[in-house]
Amino acid sequence: MEKHRVVITGIGVISALGRNCSEFWQSLREGCSGIRPIKAVDRTQLRFSNVAEVCNFNPLDYFEEKQVGFLDRFAQFGLIAAREAVDNAGIEWTQDLRERTSIVTGSCVGGQTSEDQGFVELYCNQRKNLHPLTVPRVMANAAASHISIEFGIYGPAFTLSTACSSANHAIGQAFWMVRHGMSEMAIAGGSEAPFSLGHLKAWDAIRAVSSDTCRPFSKDRRGMILGEGGAMIVLEPLEAALARGTHIYAEIVGFGMSSDAHHITQPLAEGAQRAIKAALQDAELQPTHIGYINAHGTGTLANDPMEISAIRSVFGTHAEQLALSSTKSMHGHALGAAGAIEAVATILALEHGILPPTANFTEPDPQCDLDVIPNKARESQVEYALSNSFAFGGLNAVLAFRRWE
Incomplete structure (x- = not known):
């Protein structure tokens, strides 16, 4: 089967860092x-x-009141x-393109806000x-x-739910x-709006959320910070884009x-390694080609020492030359939308030659002893980058990107 090179020709994002790509x-x-x-x-x-x-999000800034009635907050983010x-x-839509x-x-959780509201009405x-x-x-x-519906697209349309890897899988x-x-073009990404009281109480119970902020790879890290938002990208064959x-x-x-195949909540370095290796193999890249990892x-x-261990295992001595950062330190962990938001961050980093930092970093952790770009963005012309997603349930998905000249 003939393989096409695939490029990203459109990006969109809404998150705690901004309402569009420029602000983000x-x-x-x-x-x-x-x-x-x-x-x-x-x-x-x-x-x-x-x-x-x-x-300060007001759906009426984006949708007519009648349309808002059909849209949970997570779907609003995805459509925006x-x-x-x-x-x-x-894109100049034609009938053929819409069908292809x-x-x-x-x-991860879909219309959580609407579901929670329904339960309140029913039980309370x-x-x-x-x-x-x-x-x-x-x-x-x-x-x-x-x-x-909005764009009149008739081709395959479906949703994947694999916890925090959902958007990367999509x-x-x-x-x-x-x-x-199989498709002439694709719109792909993820969206999430998990801030209902019932869902937040569930995260309360699992004791994984930080009491102050998110400081990945820092010795005094205390947990994750939940986020919300959505991000989508447009993919098409290189020849069509040109x-x-x-x-x-x-x-x-x-x-x-x-x-x-290990544990429902505890991550395993061997599983993450397999996904990283699979992405490199699919891209026909050697570990030494990679310059940045989101x-x-x-x-x-x-999670953090597990991920560092997996990276060291795959990249060997080249791990010391890698730059990596967690942008969750700024936009939070948006669960099923996380991979899409981070894919956009990685794409923009490659395009602009600037690697985003790991914010809120305070002190190094001997278990996380790689270059995590602490606190300040860095100018660097990287050709290839990875974006990692490792989910509850042990489901891992890794994307590989190349800078476009």
């Missing part, structure tokens, strides 16, 4: 954190108070990101009937469906579909995945 990138390069006290719920009922929230990605890709375009999205307020649009708001594929599947000619003279942000060159880097005691 400015915050990343300046090392600005979007972590602050939560406003969505009463934080006095939680053990933690800080999250990475899209502040898709609009930006499609717009800056400069795929949509692949990722979400003793309502006999729920909102009639509860099901279409809750379903995890809502973002994919609304993207399809982008990887879309990449393979375009590479092998033919229409559109801007190319980067090339996607490889995708690898694995399962730990790490999964959650800031938990278990």
Whole structure:
């Protein structure tokens, strides 16, 4: 089967770091954190108070009131990101292209806000009937469906849910579909809005959330910080992008995945290694080709040394020459949207020749003894980069990107 080179011609993002790619990138390069006290719920009922929230978000700035009734917050984020990605890709839709375009999205919890509201109405307020649009708001594929409706896209559209690896799995599947000619174009990414009280109480119970902020790879790290938002990218064959003279942000060159087959919450370095190796093999790259890794880097005691161990195992002595950072230190851990937000961060880093930092870093941890770009962005012309996602359930997904000249 003929393989096409696949490039990214559109990117869109909304997160705690900004409402679009320009704002997002400015915050990343300046090392600005979007972590602050939560406003969505009463934080006095939680053990933690800080999250990475899209502040002062009003859906009526983006949607008509009637449309808002169909859209949970997570689907709103996905559609807003898709609009930006499609717009800056400069797509001229034809009937044939609409039928040959795929949509692949990722979400960990779907319409969590709407679901929580329904339970409050049912169990607390003793309502006999729920909102009639509860099901279409809750379903995890809502973002994919609304993207399809808005742009009149008739090709395959589906959603993957693999916890924190959801968006990487979605982008990887879309990449393979375009590479092998199954789709002429794809819109892929993820979105998440997990800030309902019920869901936050569940995170409270697992004791994985930091009491102050997220400081990945730092010796005094205390855990993750939850985030929200959405990011989408447009993928198409290189020859199609060149033919229409559109801007190319980067090339996607490889995708690898694995399962730990180990533990439902405790990560395993061997599983992460397999996914990294699979991505390198798929991209036909040697470890020495990689210059930057956007790490999964959650800031938990278990994840960070596991990831460093996996990187050292795969890259050997070259690990000492690698630069890696966790942008979750700024935009938080957006669960099923994390991989998409971090893919956009990696793509922009390659395009601008600036590697985003690991913010909030205080002191080195002997178990995390690689170059984690502490606190300040760094100018560096890197040709190849990886973006890691390692999820609960031991589900791992790694993307490989190449700078476009």
